[in-house]
Amino acid sequence: MSKPYDATIKDLAAEGPADFVSWFDGPTTLAVTLLNVDLSTVTTAADVVFGIGDPLTEILHLDAQAGPSATKHLDVLAYNVLLHRRYRVPVRSIVLLLRSSLATAPLAVLGKLPETIGLTDGLAAVVRQLAERLEREAAGDQADRLLVAAYVLTGLRLKASSEVQQLFQ
Template identity: 35%
Template sequence: MAFDNLCKLLSETYPDRFATWLLGETPTSIEVLKTELSIEPIRADSVTFLSTPGRILHLEFQVKIETTPPLSLRMLDYWVRLYRRYRLPITQVVILLKPVAEATEIESEFNFEQTRHRYRVVRMWEQDPEIFLQDPALLPLATLAATTNPEQLLSRVAKQVSMIETIEQRREVAARTQLLAGLKFEKGLIRKLFRGEAMRESVIYQEILEEGRQEGRQEGELALLLKLLTRRVGTLPPELQMQIQALPLTQIEELGEALLDFSELADLVAWLQTSQQ
């Protein structure tokens, strides 16, 4: 599963925390929108739509700046579809997870002839880590934040994770933190700082640290896939879970991409039927 899909999972699990971070205020209510915007869904790395009172917050997580179609065109396309459907103000934020080459131009608007559309770009490597270190929901993002001493930052993050009181939440946050840390840090350093017993038991942590073992990789991908599907289409019936668990690794990865276009359980059923054929 992709790093940006993990961020999508975080934003849909803790929409109030992401809205507070990006809008600068805590909304009185918030809803994760589970809807397609057109007959032909847009292919994207990872997109989250949050509905707050009087506003739509559109988050797009990106590891790479180069996309097809171009990111600026996609943002305009999404804005038009969202506004046509909801007729509300829309705040669009592209969150770049990984630094780009120094000479790379990072666009924050679409501009062609008389059409001009702007959106906000957040560079994670320029963000103050303190914003994320104080909140377990955002803690995994702290590994990607600004620092002059990366190892010290990762050590602080590991310490904050170890202070989470409940074992279940600590394991979950540790797994997500280590996965995102893989974008920036060597596995050896991650292993060194996250060596607690509870952290070693994490499925996703095992997937990161194992030396390419196929079985461990598949188990980690499957665990994250099931969580994403639940967020996307609701609780999965036991028979569908068993069907997904029986998929080979290649189809698990394909389903991880396809679920971005799902809006209801029937979409998942149709995909599984097609894959069997």
């Protein structure tokens, strides 16, 4: 079943596939395309899948994980096998932890705010900077789509929807 963050991650990936791959996997000199992968014949769907190279030489699979899963490694293995079977190129997977509670040391310290700054205050500063940057750099409806994406993803971090709404007023 698709979750709201799945569509958000896919939309962000579609904005700039090469940038997205570079951010999570390092730069590549090869062409990067976002693959529209439907693995529904085996009742599974991958979050985001990038084809690298033209012709295709490898696949990067990005899996956004918002909640704990004792079997995530099995899902990733299944995606790798199915993608390799379909495209006949090497497949690599990256699991993107969307909640800090999923991380274990040393990952748990990444993105942590200083103890003197509360979560809502820290996020408010990020949202302000994001809005300012989008006003300067985004074209057309891109700013609106990216703000909606930020809103959806912020909802993964804050428990109360009213807190999220206040940040984006």
